[in-house]
Amino acid sequence: MYICLCHGVTDTQIENAVDNGLETMKQLKDELKVASQCGKCCQCTKKVLNRKLMQIAEAQPSVA
Numbered sequence: 001m002y003i004c005l006c007h008g009v010t011d012t013q014i015e016n017a018v019d020n021g022l023e024t025m026k027q028l029k030d031e032l033k034v035a036s037q038c039g040k041c042c043q044c045t046k047k048v049l050n051r052k053l054m055q056i057a058e059a060q061p062s063v064a
Contacts, residue, residue: 006037
């Protein structure tokens with residue numbers, strides 16, 4: 001699904017960027033240009049970012 005129409009960025013591209021080590025909105029903005037023009041995609045981008053970060057955190061083995 002397209003998240004940023006201004007730059008044609010999809011949720012899959014955001015998820016792949018997070019898989020490759022990006023962890024902040026600033027990093028996504030610098031790399032994918034998401035939320036850098038009109039800003040209407042900012043909230044949705046944050047949701048995709050946070051969801052993916054939670055998936056990664058939940059997949060990590062807990063250290064006891």
